[in-house]
Each structure stands twice: as C-alpha cells, then as structure tokens.
Amino acid sequence: MWSISLRTLRDRWTLFVGALLSVALGVALVQSSTVLLVAAARTHPAPASTPAEARAVRETVEGMSSLMGISIFLAVFLSVFIIGSTMAFTVVERRRDLALLRLNGASRRQVRRLLVGEGLVVGLAGTGLGALLAPLSTAVEGRLVHRAGLDAGLLHVGVPAWILLIDLGAGVGSALAGAFVAARRAGRVRPLDALRETGEQSRVMTVARWTWALMLGIPAMVGAMLAQASGDVLVAIMVGLLVIVAGSIALQQLSPLVVPLVARLLALPARRHVVGELAQAGMRDGVRRSATTAGPVIVLFGLVVGLLGILETQTEASRVERVQQSSAQLVVVSHGDVSGRVAATPGVTVASPETTVSLPVRVRTPRGGWARVDAPVVTAVDPAAYRRLTHQPLAAGHLVDFTGGRAVLGPSASDDGLGRPSAVLVGGRRLAVVARVATTIAGGADVVVDRDDVPVSLLAHAETTTFVGVAPGSSAGDVRARLAGLSGVSRVSTLQVWAQHLAHQEGRENNGVMEALAGLGGLYAFLSLVNAVAIGTAQRRREFAVARVTGASRGQVVSAAALESLGVGAIGVALGSAVVAGCLLGMRHGIEGTLGVPILEVPWTLGIGLTVAALAAGAGTAAVASWSATRTAPVLLVAARE
C-alpha cells in the first residue's frame, strides 16, 4: 500500500500541492511562533531597568505570548482543516480509482491505509519545506508584531534544536489528522462505484456533516449572543475568533444545502443563455465540489472581515465610552502640569489634570500581607476636579470619600488582578481604597491617586492630560484659543476630537494584531480556494470534452466554468457575511447593554475588496484550469478510457 501511495502522489501530484503547501505554511508558522513564544518566556526585565523600561518589556512579553499562542492555534487548526478538506476532495475526485482497488481485492483497511500513507508523505515533505521556510516566517512575524506595537528587539530570540521535533509533530500530525478524515470516507467507497460513471455520492448532507454543523454552529451562536464587549482587546479577539471559526465551519458544512438554493436563484436570469445554463447545471450537479470551493471563501470572509469588524466596533465603542464618561468640553495635552493656569483662564469652570506615573504598587491581601502588582498603571489626579468631570460607573464605594491619602481602584484593576483590597501601597505610601471603578471597554488606570500623594518630581515633566469644563455662556472656541496660547501646552481639542484621536491611535495598534492574524488566516483560505477550484476544474476534462463534442466552443466551456466559480464564490461570501453579522450583532447587543448605545462598525471597504478578490481568484483559477483542461482535442478525451 505504501508504494501505491507514493505512485499515486507522483502521478497525481497536482491534487496534493495545496495540502503540501498548507503543511509547509503551518510548520513554518508553528516554528516561528514557538521560537518567539520561547523567547518571550525567557525574557525578563534587566535588574537595573527603570519601572517604565520594565513595563515595556513585560507588555511586550505578554502581548507576544498571547499573539503567538493564537497564531499557533490558528496555524494548526487551519492546516488540519485545509488538509482534511483537500484530501477528502481528492477522495471524491478519485472515487473510481479507489473503487477499482476494491474491485481488485483491496480491503477497506487497505484503502484507508493508502490515504494515511499519502498523508504521511505529504506531512513529511511539508515539514521539510516548512522548516526551510521558517526563518523567513520568523522575520515576517517579527515585523508584524513590531507593527502591532510590540518590540521583538527586546526579546532574546534563539532557535533551539528541539524545534525540529515540534515541526515534525505539527507537520506530520496535522497531515495525518487531515488524512484520517478523508481515509474514513475512502473506506466507504464500494467496488461497484468503479463501474458507475458518476463520482459524486448521492447524499451529500451526511450525518457527519449535520453533526459538525450543529456541534460548531450552536456554540458559535451562543458565543455570538454572549459576546460582550470586553475591556481587553485580546479577550475580545478570542471570543470573536471562536464565533468566526466555529461559525464558518458550521456554515461550510451546511453549504451543500445552500448551493442548490442559490443555483436555482441564479437560474432565473441565467437560463436564457446557454453558458449560464451550463454553469448553473454544473453548480447543481457538483454539489460537493461547490461546497468545497465555497468553504474557504466563508472562512476567508468570516475571519478577515469579522476580525476587523470586531476591532473597529470595539474602537468605536471605547471612543463613545470616553465621551460619555466625561462632562468636559475641552481636553488639553501638555508637558508638565498646567492645570493651575488652565483653571485661571477666563471661561474655565474646572480643570482636571490626569498624569500617568511610574510607581511601584502593592495591594493589601486578605491575610494582611502586601502583594506586588506587576507593571501597574497609576494615574495621579486632583480628586475634587476629578469628581466633577468624571462619571465612570462605580462597582463599589463613593467618589465623595476620595481625598488625599486615599485611592480609587481604576477600570483596569480587576483585569490586572488587583482584587478588592482595603488598602494599597503606592510608592511606599499607604492609601485606603474608598471606591472601585467598574471595568470599561477602553480600560485605563489600575489605581487613581491624589496628585499630592505623588512626588512632585514625577509630575513636573510628565505628559499631562487636563480635562476642561467651560462656563455656561462662554464660547468653547474662545476658551480653546486662549488655552492654546499657554506655554507648555502641546494640543487643545474638544472632548470628541480627543477621544477620536485616541481611538484612532489604539485602532492602529489593534490593526497590527489584526493584520497578523487575518493575514495568516487569509493566506490559508486563499490557498485552499485556489486549490479547490484548480482540482475541481482539472478533474472535469471528460465532462468539458463531452460539452465540446456536443457543440460548445472552448470559450463557452471556459466561460461556463468561470461563471460557475463566480456563483459558488458568491455563496461563500453570503455565508461568510452571515457569520460576520452573527458575530458583530452579538457585540452590538453587548455594547448596547453596557453603554446604552448600539454600536456596529462594518468594514465595508475591506468586505467589498475581499469579495472582489475572492470572486476574481476563483473565476480566474477556474478559467485557467478549464482552459488547460480543454487543450487536448475533445474527441481524444471522449474516446479515451484511461
């Protein structure tokens, strides 16, 4: 059986190129992500580093760990998914060959072993190729995380020898896992199928398909409903990821139900023209081929558009939240504290300065000890002014009690694991905790303290944001002009513009993460789309030849194949949009619950761009493949038996 596996691979290598590249890509990504993950785990701030430097290192390590963890998960998952669907597709396309083996005395187990053998060879070859590609992908990943605002230069990167074992495990493991799925299907091919012309199974919506569709579809729907806007970008991405991945696959499994439906819709205008009719017939007849092609489009669309939608929605939500939670009209950004002069400016009723400072923080544990907080964010404010302008909902306590010598736990305290301490040590000074701010979408400080409790030297040169209340009857424009004239002031803007600016900045960082993840998923999806169309079309030589001897021109055959691929691509986009809608509507609901305003940001430009790209890639591949499949004179193919 092994030698037959090898023979088959050699003779019909085009069927396996996609699977091989998927394995190679998966191995390269797993290796580079593991290298960066190990580097992150080994990196600690130098003993002599300042709190700010230590914080930068820790943030890089944390961000890198999460990002690389997700990358590994995604790479392995997508590899198995694509290899599984590619191999399963080769089973459908080689149905006759497999049946022939059965006719010649092969047992079910032998046929399964053939498929597993192919998977093993593809896995080994892919691992080798992937290991060669890994340095390249490490470099690319390093650049992507750099764009995400993380500095890979802070890490001690080295390539350990045992990484080859990881490569082998990931490559061969994912190839075998994918092959097992296909092998089960191959084992069900009956000897008699060799004598039948049709390669398609009569029933495409199998029990397995229903099971997968429900098993993944239900959690996806529940996830979409529960998807609350979390303050943590990475958590939001993970929930969204679950919805998108599970939802995409559930719909991919269901696509054989949808294909005939859309094919019928397409029939209305298409039936007038013979090419349209051919395309529609092909789509209806090759339900499995259509479903295999639509699958990657669903995943591509769901993953890329969905992720960007989540991030844009979250960015917009945090902007709205910032505007909602402050009653200031203007925001002054300055070098050093200018609040005294701002407050003295005519037309200003209140000036509330906020400065983020680097101070060690310890929290009182229930047992009476003190626990150190890793990389804390401490914001120094003027409690009286803070009370007047800030309206963040409180989880406990009252802001009235917030004065010098006391502290408030900020919106990030809960996420950063500060707990519910009765007191905190900030820079060695003991402060009683009088209130806790509820978690917000935008996040913010861990601890809010009085400026008088912070060494003056820390405040003197730090960047300070001062929120400004304008007196009723005063012109905000006039006040703004006066504030801009103060020395040390670098920028004065309205609250809306300031929030917009901040959101834009955060969004840019998020987009770096998003590019890394979506680019990865998109690459896989693109690969498998082109692969599915190429295999599906190349195997139809006989069918095309029959169409041609019946009188179709080569151009008509090619147009019909391209049109069919367009239709299938459209189904993929429609289903992918459904996943995105489920995910974003869930978020919209969650945000409405928190902020009282429904927020939904749809990345239309990206969505339309991707639709055009996917449809063009599918139709283009179909055109090229069918052009090449019709190169031989049709009579030769129709007459030929093998």
Next chain:
Amino acid sequence: MTDLRPAPVVASGATTPALALHDVRRSYGRGAGTVTALDGVSLEVPARTWTAVMGPSGSGKSTLLHVAAGLERADQGQVWLAGHDLTRASDQMLTRLRRSEIGFCFQSFNLMGALTAAQNVALPLRLGGRHVDKARVREVLASVGLADRARHRPRELSGGQQQRVAIARALVTEPAVLFADEPTGALDTASARSVLTMLRNLVDQRGQTIAMVTHDPAAAARADTVVFLADGRIVDRLERPDAATVAARLAALEG
C-alpha cells in the same frame, strides 16, 4: 468462419458448477417506481466453460453479472461461487474472494492510470499480501501477448492492449470465475477478435471458467453456452452457438 474448437469439457457433468444462481431477485427503487432487474433467475455455469449472457438493453444483464460477482447483493435467492454463498458473505469475505476466486474485465478497462502494465497485473497479488513472483507476472503478460509492454503505462497502450492488461490482471490470481462485461465493446474488430480468441484459449487450454455479458453476437458465438435474458428472466438458451443463430434470437427478443 469455421469453428475448429473442441467440444466443451462440460459434457461429463460430474463437477459442481463454478457459479450457481438460485432464484435470484433484485429490484431497485420503492413503491410505484420499483424496477425489477432480476426476477427469479436460476443459472449454472459449469467449471471450465464459457457462458455468455445476452439480452436487450434493460433486460438485467449487467445486474446479473454484478450480483453473480458479489458486487451487488440479491434481494432474494442464493449465489454460489467456488463453494461460498455470496449473498451471505461479509464485506471482508467478499474482499478475500475478489483476491482469490473472482476476476473482472470490463468494457472500460479500469486500469490504474498511475501504475505500469506489470504493476497493474501484480496489484491483486500485492493487495492480497501475497508474494509477487515477477516471473509469474511476466508469464501472465506474455500469455496475453504483452511481454514487451510490461513497463508501459495504460495511456501508452492501445485499447486492445489495455484490455489484455486488464485480462492479465484478472487472471494473475487464477480465479475460479472470470467475469467479463462487454469485454470487446470498446475495441475495433481486429482487436476484438484477438481478445476473444485469447479468452477461448484460456477456457480450452487452461480450463478457465468465464461468465460474460455482451450484446455482440460474434462475441457470444465464441462461448459454449448463450443465455438470453428479457425483463429480468432467462427466456432462452443456446448450446454451441453460431453467430447467425445468436443474432436471430436476439433480434426476435428485441423486436
């Protein structure tokens, strides 16, 4: 054409038949759409003889062959092949029988495109986990006149040559029965004649049992016995046939 072949060995009648069908029924579909393909067919194919099955389109010829070879299950009745009841055999049993007792050749040659002629011939042995004797494979290929084509792929061979490879593959396991479904259907007259002569020689010289479905009277005339099928029943039978008689009977059935 003068028929110089010897009288069939069947005359003794002492041996048990290589293949026997008893009251076999097979239908497709349900309710009003039911199509009865085999309606109580009983047939014996004696060992070392060649039986041809003829009949108009839709008479049930192919179903008869599929059921007799264990590729489809009968709804009712029994199929005995080399001492085994195929209607009760498990999938594993059927697999084993395909490796040892059953050989196939078809109108479409059904060769593995990825394998050479010699590899195609050796395939059933390898699938059965048996030692592949290269000399034996060469010998079988030589017996079908393809000694010099062992390393060719199917697409490098003519139709007649491909069919010979298919027959060699069917013979390599020395099956109890060789099932042939329109073996000359895709061949030109000259190739068809040489394939039929080869099959005749297999029966006469090596004692091979053949069950063949055809609608070519010239092919059926080379068999020892011709059985005529219509609407899923055996309606006629001809011993030591000649082409003209076969054609006349078939025309009567189709008319």
